[in-house]
Amino acid sequence: MAETVRLDKTSHQLRLLADALDSGRLGPIRRLVNTLSPAEIGNLLESLPLDERVVVWGLVDPEDDGEVLLHVGDDVRESLLADMDADEILAAVEDLDIDDLADLVGDLPGTVLDEVLKSMDREHRERLEQALSYPEGTAGRLMNPDVVTVRADATVDVVLRFLRLRGELPEHTDYLYVVSRRHQYRGRLGLATLLTHDPATPINRLLDSEQPAFDVEDSNDEVARQFSDHDWLSAPVVDNNHTLLGRITIDDVVDIIRDRAEHQALSAAGLAEDEDMFSPARRAFRRRLVWLGVNLCTAFLAAGVIGQFEGSIDKIVALAILMPIVAGMGGNAGTQVLALMIRALALDQIGSSNIGALLRKELRVALINGVCLGIGLGLIVLLWFHDPLLSAVIGTALTINLLTAAAGGVMVPVTLKRMGFDPALAGGVVLTTITDVMGFLSFLGLATLVLLR
Amino acid sequence: MAETVRLDKTSHQLRLLADALDSGRLGPIRRLVNTLSPAEIGNLLESLPLDERVVVWGLVDPEDDGEVLLHVGDDVRESLLADMDADEILAAVEDLDIDDLADLVGDLPGTVLDEVLKSMDREHRERLEQALSYPEGTAGRLMNPDVVTVRADATVDVVLRFLRLRGELPEHTDYLYVVSRRHQYRGRLGLATLLTHDPATPINRLLDSEQPAFDVEDSNDEVARQFSDHDWLSAPVVDNNHTLLGRITIDDVVDIIRDRAEHQALSAAGLAEDEDMFSPARRAFRRRLVWLGVNLCTAFLAAGVIGQFEGSIDKIVALAILMPIVAGMGGNAGTQVLALMIRALALDQIGSSNIGALLRKELRVALINGVCLGIGLGLIVLLWFHDPLLSAVIGTALTINLLTAAAGGVMVPVTLKRMGFDPALAGGVVLTTITDVMGFLSFLGLATLVLLR
Structure with a gap:
C-alpha cells in the first residue's frame, strides 16, 4: 500500500x-x-x-x-x-x-x-x-472500437441500471458516448456527470455536444496536437457519416508524443527511433554506413572548395590552421537556428506570414554576433600571427558565414518541408554542408583577394 | 457537432x-x-x-x-x-x-x-x-490539492448520495481516494467501479489498494516515467506519514514529457526550451554569444593541433585539403552514438552492468565502418592525388577517429552525467572537440611520420 x-x-x-x-x-x-x-x-x-x-x-x-x-x-x-x-x-x-x-x-x-x-x-x-x-x-488505426454508448432519450437512472447490468467498462472510460438510433455520434456524457445528478434527469440535458470527434482519417500528429491543446483524456472517432467507430485514449497519445520526440532527436543523427541499442554489429553497421556515406560526399564538396585555394594555402600556411574555425562556427550558429525552426515547424508555427519577420530577426542576431565574435577572433589571430590584414579577413569571413548560417537555418528546413522531406532528418546535413562550403570559400577567397594580390 | x-x-x-x-x-x-x-x-x-x-x-x-x-x-x-x-x-x-x-x-x-x-x-x-x-x-508542485475522498466503511449507495450532494467533481477525476480516519491514503475507487456495482456493496470490497502513491518529494522525471510505464490517468500524492495531499493528472504529465523532449532537442544547440522565436535580437544575441564563445574556444584547441603540423602542411598542401574530412566524419559518427546514449540515459537504461557490452558493440561497429569507409576514402584520394601512401594514411586516420568517436560517444555522456552535467547540453561540444582534435592529430601525425621522414 x-x-x-x-x-x-x-x-x-x-x-x-x-x-x-x-x-x-x-x-x-x-x-x-x-x-x-x-x-x-x-x-x-x-x-x-x-x-x-x-x-x-x-x-x-x-x-x-x-x-x-x-x-x-x-x-x-x-x-x-x-x-x-x-x-x-x-x-x-x-x-x-x-x-x-x-x-x-x-x-x-x-x-x-x-x-x-x-x-x-x-x-x-x-x-x-x-x-x-x-x-x-x-486515427482509425489508433482507436479502440470498444465503446459504451447510450441514447439521449434515456434518463440517468436507466443508464445507471444499464451499466450495473453490463458490468466492467473498457479501460480508461471517462465518458460514455451518446448516439442516435443510427449510431451517429451526438455528444458525450461524463461518468462524473452521471454520478452527480439526480436519477430522474434526462440524458439530453446532461449531454456535452461540444466535444468534437476525430475523423477516422486524421493523422496521428493532428490527434496528438488536439489532445494536448485541449487536455482531453479520450475522444471519439467517426466516419464521414458521423457514425461512431471508436475511441482514442490519452495513453496511446502519450506514446505518439514520446515516439515523435525520439524520432526528432535520433533522426538528426540519421538513426531510426526503433534503433536497438544492442542490435547486432552487422546490422547497426549497415544503417550507419549509409548516413556516414552521405556525410562523406558532402565532406568532399568542402574539400573541393579548399582545393581551389591550394596555391594560397601553399603561400600562407596560417590559412590552413584557421580555416576550420570559420567553417565550424558557422555550423554551430546554424544548428541553433535549425533547432528553433524544427520545433516551430513541428508545432506548425511557421507560415508565409511570419517567415520574413523571422528571417530578419535571425539575420540581425547573426550580424551582432558576427561583429562581436569577429572582433574577438580577429584580436586572438592578431596576437597569434601578428598580421592585421589576416585578422580583418578572418573577422569578416566569420561574419559572412554567421549570416549564411542564419539564412540557411531559417530557409533550409522550410524548403525541405515544402519539398516533402523531413527537416529533422536532412536539415543538419544540408545546413552544415552550406556553412562548411561558405566558411572555406569566404575565408580562403577573401584571403586570396586581400593578402595575395 | x-x-x-x-x-x-x-x-x-x-x-x-x-x-x-x-x-x-x-x-x-x-x-x-x-x-x-x-x-x-x-x-x-x-x-x-x-x-x-x-x-x-x-x-x-x-x-x-x-x-x-x-x-x-x-x-x-x-x-x-x-x-x-x-x-x-x-x-x-x-x-x-x-x-x-x-x-x-x-x-x-x-x-x-x-x-x-x-x-x-x-x-x-x-x-x-x-x-x-x-x-x-x-510531485508536490505538480499536484492539485483538490481531491474527493471517501471512507472504506461506507457503501456504494452512501458514496452515490454523497456525490450527488457534493455536485461537480474536480476536472479529470477518474478515481476517488479512500482514506483512513486520519486522512491516510488507503487506495482508490474508480468511478467506473462505482457505476457498475450494486448500491449495497461495501467500499472496502471495491477498493483498489494496489495503486501506489507518489511521495511529495518525487521528481517530475520519476512521475513522468511511472505514468507512462503504467498508463495511469491520475495518481495520489502522500507525505511521509502517508497522509493524502493531492492528485497528479495525466495532462500535467504530458506537459512534462513535451517540455523534456524540447529541452533535449534545444539544449544540444545551447538553447533553453523557453526560447521565444521572436525574442528581441539584443536578448537572443546575448544568450547565443555565450554558446558560440564556448565553441570558439574549442575550435582554437583544434587549430592549435593543426598549428603543430605547420611544417608538414607547408610541404604537402593536400593535407590541408583533406584534414577536415577526417575530423568531420569523426564528428558525424560520434553524434550518432551520442544520440543513442542520450536517449538510453533518459530512459535510465545505462548502468555499470551493460556499459562494457555497449562499448564493445560500438567499437565493433566503428571498426567495420572505419575499414569500409577508410578503403572508400583511400580510393578516392588515390584517384585525386595519385599517392598510395597518402591514401593509406587517410584511411588509417579515419578508422582511428571513428574508433575514438565510438569510445567518446559512449563514455562522454556517461561521464558528464556522473559529474552532474546534462549530457544533452554539453555532450555534443565535448565530443566534437575530441573528434576534431583526434582527427587532425591522427591524420597530420601519421602523415608526418609516414610521408615526411
Whole structure:
C-alpha cells in the first residue's frame, strides 16, 4: 500500500540482474522480473545485451508476453519474436485488445499471423480486419472500437441500471458516448456527470455536444496536437457519416508524443527511433554506413572548395590552421537556428506570414554576433600571427558565414518541408554542408583577394 | 457537432490573421482568436512577431488570459505580462487552480503578487503558500490539492448520495481516494467501479489498494516515467506519514514529457526550451554569444593541433585539403552514438552492468565502418592525388577517429552525467572537440611520420 516509488529504479534493477545472471541462479531473476509492469520489463529488455536479453525474456510470465511486446521498439521486438515458437506467439497475442493486436500484426511471421486469424472467432477476426483496413498513422488505426454508448432519450437512472447490468467498462472510460438510433455520434456524457445528478434527469440535458470527434482519417500528429491543446483524456472517432467507430485514449497519445520526440532527436543523427541499442554489429553497421556515406560526399564538396585555394594555402600556411574555425562556427550558429525552426515547424508555427519577420530577426542576431565574435577572433589571430590584414579577413569571413548560417537555418528546413522531406532528418546535413562550403570559400577567397594580390 | 478537425490549422489561421492585421480590421481577428482554445491561442501568440503579438494579445477574451499565460513558454509569457497592467493581471489569474497559479507566481511582478495574495481569502492563500513550499520540479508542485475522498466503511449507495450532494467533481477525476480516519491514503475507487456495482456493496470490497502513491518529494522525471510505464490517468500524492495531499493528472504529465523532449532537442544547440522565436535580437544575441564563445574556444584547441603540423602542411598542401574530412566524419559518427546514449540515459537504461557490452558493440561497429569507409576514402584520394601512401594514411586516420568517436560517444555522456552535467547540453561540444582534435592529430601525425621522414 502506498509504496513509495524510487529513483533510478531501472539501473538498480540492472545491477541486481547482472549479479543474478553472473551467479547463474534464475529463480531470483524470475521473481525480480515479474514484480515489474510490462512497460518496465520492456525497458529492461531493451537495456540488455542480446545474450542476456534472451535469458531474461524466457523468464517473463507468459501472460505478460503480449503486453511486453507492445512496449519495446520494432528492432527489439523482432529480436524477441525470433526467440519464440509459433505456439508461444499465439498464446502471447490472443488476449490483446484489437488496436494493440493491429499494432503487432506487421511484425508477426506470416504463418503465425494465419494461425492467429484462424484461432479468433468470426467477430474478433472481422474487427481486426477492420482495424487493419485503416492506414498506419491515422486515427482509425489508433482507436479502440470498444465503446459504451447510450441514447439521449434515456434518463440517468436507466443508464445507471444499464451499466450495473453490463458490468466492467473498457479501460480508461471517462465518458460514455451518446448516439442516435443510427449510431451517429451526438455528444458525450461524463461518468462524473452521471454520478452527480439526480436519477430522474434526462440524458439530453446532461449531454456535452461540444466535444468534437476525430475523423477516422486524421493523422496521428493532428490527434496528438488536439489532445494536448485541449487536455482531453479520450475522444471519439467517426466516419464521414458521423457514425461512431471508436475511441482514442490519452495513453496511446502519450506514446505518439514520446515516439515523435525520439524520432526528432535520433533522426538528426540519421538513426531510426526503433534503433536497438544492442542490435547486432552487422546490422547497426549497415544503417550507419549509409548516413556516414552521405556525410562523406558532402565532406568532399568542402574539400573541393579548399582545393581551389591550394596555391594560397601553399603561400600562407596560417590559412590552413584557421580555416576550420570559420567553417565550424558557422555550423554551430546554424544548428541553433535549425533547432528553433524544427520545433516551430513541428508545432506548425511557421507560415508565409511570419517567415520574413523571422528571417530578419535571425539575420540581425547573426550580424551582432558576427561583429562581436569577429572582433574577438580577429584580436586572438592578431596576437597569434601578428598580421592585421589576416585578422580583418578572418573577422569578416566569420561574419559572412554567421549570416549564411542564419539564412540557411531559417530557409533550409522550410524548403525541405515544402519539398516533402523531413527537416529533422536532412536539415543538419544540408545546413552544415552550406556553412562548411561558405566558411572555406569566404575565408580562403577573401584571403586570396586581400593578402595575395 | 462532431466538427471535423483540420490539418495545419495553425498555419491556416496564421494566414487569415496576417490578412486581417494587414487590413487593420480588428473585429475579424477578435472573432477568429476567440474560437480557439487557450492552448491554441498560446501557440498562435508564440508564432507572432512582437508587434503583432501585442495587438492579438489585446484582443483575447480577458476570461481566457490566465489559461493562455499557462500555455506559453517563459519568455513569451514575460513579453505578454509586460503588456498588462496590475489590474488586468489580477483579473487574469484569480480564477486559476492553485497548482496553475503556483506555476505562474514566479513570473509575476512583486507588487502584483502582493495584490494577488491580498485579494485571496485566507483558505486559498494558505493553499497557495502550501503549494509554493514544495520545490519546483517535484510531485508536490505538480499536484492539485483538490481531491474527493471517501471512507472504506461506507457503501456504494452512501458514496452515490454523497456525490450527488457534493455536485461537480474536480476536472479529470477518474478515481476517488479512500482514506483512513486520519486522512491516510488507503487506495482508490474508480468511478467506473462505482457505476457498475450494486448500491449495497461495501467500499472496502471495491477498493483498489494496489495503486501506489507518489511521495511529495518525487521528481517530475520519476512521475513522468511511472505514468507512462503504467498508463495511469491520475495518481495520489502522500507525505511521509502517508497522509493524502493531492492528485497528479495525466495532462500535467504530458506537459512534462513535451517540455523534456524540447529541452533535449534545444539544449544540444545551447538553447533553453523557453526560447521565444521572436525574442528581441539584443536578448537572443546575448544568450547565443555565450554558446558560440564556448565553441570558439574549442575550435582554437583544434587549430592549435593543426598549428603543430605547420611544417608538414607547408610541404604537402593536400593535407590541408583533406584534414577536415577526417575530423568531420569523426564528428558525424560520434553524434550518432551520442544520440543513442542520450536517449538510453533518459530512459535510465545505462548502468555499470551493460556499459562494457555497449562499448564493445560500438567499437565493433566503428571498426567495420572505419575499414569500409577508410578503403572508400583511400580510393578516392588515390584517384585525386595519385599517392598510395597518402591514401593509406587517410584511411588509417579515419578508422582511428571513428574508433575514438565510438569510445567518446559512449563514455562522454556517461561521464558528464556522473559529474552532474546534462549530457544533452554539453555532450555534443565535448565530443566534437575530441573528434576534431583526434582527427587532425591522427591524420597530420601519421602523415608526418609516414610521408615526411
